[in-house]
Amino acid sequence: MKILRLHFKNIHSLKGEHCLDFTIPPLSISGLFAITGPTGAGKSTILDVITLALFSRIPRFDGKITNTEIEKIGSVMTHFAEDAYAEVEYQSNGKIYRSTCKIAKTRTGNLKPYEMTLATLPDGTYWT
Template structure:
């Protein structure tokens, strides 16, 4: 994600409308935000996260206490681009909040636009607070907590990112570098291969069951039974031959007496 333009009004110390043109700042390829304590450096980052996700990481309950105490409303507008070449797209998010109580605010207006190359509005992608945040997550591939940990690290929180568990860090990096789709594709291919192997195994098992027991023990037992049957056949043939021979002898004797 590359920031293009940011407008802030009524957020923390930014009572009056202020704008940041990131294109001018990034001409040299890198820029720094510096100033004395309380000058509003972190507020610039808060404005970006508020525009993107409708929340400020360091605020209680996402938005408590972020409205300038002398104002009754705040607005943020953030324009950014993502992708490169033919995949490059530009978006703008506008949000407006009004005072609800002394420390709480309520959303009055949220909208995200896709812009053309001339930064003219093409289409409204969402116009409700929660839906805008969801569309942003889909565009960036990052959850608010991921963005806070990996892109906009609050003061004193860098060590927290380094101390994340292996699984948490891996999940964040997958979303940050859009690697999830590769993992999903690999998982899909492995699942398909598993299902094919399972089906092949079921076919082999069915064929084996149709053939009966083909173990070495069963084969030896079958050979033994075959040998026994062969021996019995020989014995029966021998007995049959002897009986036939006796019959022929008896028949000849009978014919001789008759003559």
């Protein structure tokens, strides 16, 4: 499996939408790279986005993410955000896939059940 892109919104302290594209320079021409930065910069968040999108899990929070866990941890979704998502596009066996985990709140502030989707690209065939 080769990760091509990460897209995410309102995960942990990284408010708003973010994208890491490993298919364009300088990342596409790097054989190896490091995730570096000061404490709180979002290094672990990048890894959390990958595991959340692929497995609906964040290993450092001890397992599967449920609404109860999200409320208990209080840090998966950015504080005061109404919705969040983690999305990974990757290539495996010559095919490209997009795996997504979406989290949202209702009008009353409760969490809706999270949504996991898997799509084959470019045709967008969904495996939910």
